[in-house]
Amino acid sequence: MNETIVKQRSLLGLKDMPQEEITELLERAAYWEAQPDKLTPVLQGKFVANMFFENSTRTRFSFEVAQKRLGAEVLNFSAAVSSVQKGESIYDTVRTLESMGIDAGIIRLKPIGVLAELATRVKVPLINAGDGNNEHPTQALLDLYTIRKEFGELKGLTVSIIGDVLHSRVARSNLWAMRKLGMNVRFCAPPGMAASELDVQYVTIEEALKSDVVMMLRVQLERHENGVFQTAGEYREQYGLTVERAASIADHAIIMHPAPINRDVEIDDVLVEHPKSRIFQQMQNGVAVRMAVIERALA
Template identity: 75%
Template sequence: MQAQAGMDRHLLGLKGIGADEINSILNRAAYWAGRTEKVTNLLQSKFVANMFFENSTRTRFSFEVAEKRLGAEVLNFTSAVSSVQKGESIHDTVRTLESMGIDAGVIRLKPIGVLEELAAKIKVPLINAGDGNNEHPTQALLDLYTIREHFREIKGLTVSIIGDIQHSRVARSNLWGLTAMGARVRFCAPENMRAAELMEYAPYVSMDEALQSDVVMMLRVQLERHEHGMIQSAEEYREQYGLTAERAAGMPAHSIIMHPAPVNRNVEIDDCLVEHERSKIFTQMTNGVPIRMAVLERALT
């Protein structure tokens, strides 16, 4: 891929990124997915720091596999074992790693807006691995890749995203990415889980209408929100907004099921559907590695 400089080398989100650039990343991911060798030397001698100030398993491991497949030197840390717990700020931690000579940083953090502030001050490219309920661009990119791989084209498809839209960075990044690629996006959520600021970009529809889509994308229910009264119970949520086997039977025959994982089985989606032939959940996880290889290549070459 062509070298990019300055802010273009960051990947902070998909909002404002056009179809051409998204397609470029997806095409490069397809290239990496087709390579048979486990490890290349493309990023040999490059140091990449995975800076996770918020817990992660799948995203962190996916980035680490991608980095190692490209031949990069990988530095991992989490805030639980770093100086952040001693009072060091996120900015100081990133600046410290930059001063030690890292070439790029993959970062996940809770506060919204901090990542953009860091990117304006840090000279090395930063890749957003999830910031608060703002964006999760590589998750959306692997979702776009999975959809394109199945349908061959994204333009013209209808995609329904179902669940806690208000707190979902996955929903936001998918909204921006899918819209840029010409898909029609619809949301479905309980009243107290809707994001009012997104209504002008995607309508909220009923569960029955949402299921009549080319792609049905379920979001993880954060069960800890029981404590705050956002949902009465997991059983009630499943009854009203869960993808049950009965509901799935009424979906169009060509439609597919997606979920960013981790999955609460028998809450947002029935256990029998997680690995159903129409489900792309584990395919999404597989596609995360080549997508992140393409994103790292974009940042570092």
């Protein structure tokens, strides 16, 4: 596979992906969701490595289910029980697995910029499963897919993303992809949790609730030792989606969250599986979306 094809089949982010390619992936995800059989071995004989240098539950297992449904052979790498603990670099780890014959790699890591560099130095497609606070493209794709299933048309919808935007790769991938598809994106964040480098409108929590989609983000209080909130309860009171606030959401609107969820912090416990919530549907849709992404990399 030549360098140009590898680059085209990799998925490093949505910021530079054309709108047409995003739409094609959503269409292909719909195809996979509609398949009656759990196993369609179009990737039989392909080896895919899940290389997670950062903890994950939903993303890692969603990718693994997607890979196995496509018939691929799956290798699960965990940094905690690898030679990374002995000082091996991320690059050497990836090159080691490439040398052993993998056909594609799914990577999650903390440092920003490392994935883009890796993609220029290896000869297999790489898929970004989350890098720092830079991007999380498959999460944004499954969010778009969930919204499209709900409303049919994406163009013209208003989405409010609420919470710790500063540290959120989900917010960034969604912002860039949603704008390409004609959606109106607004942020709502406490002081110290806003991303000033992003050109986007910030609104109050009351304004944010006047949207077609209300997307809550996990509050990463561990990253805000000197923040404005001393307790999780204080954050909930000022920025959480409480039962009282949820009562003001439009009848047609939906509630989303990329998870993991801090129940009774950014969203009240009873709202997680509320009729307006699509949180577990997002997780369900992630498998079909990731099947489309993996197929693009390897088919």
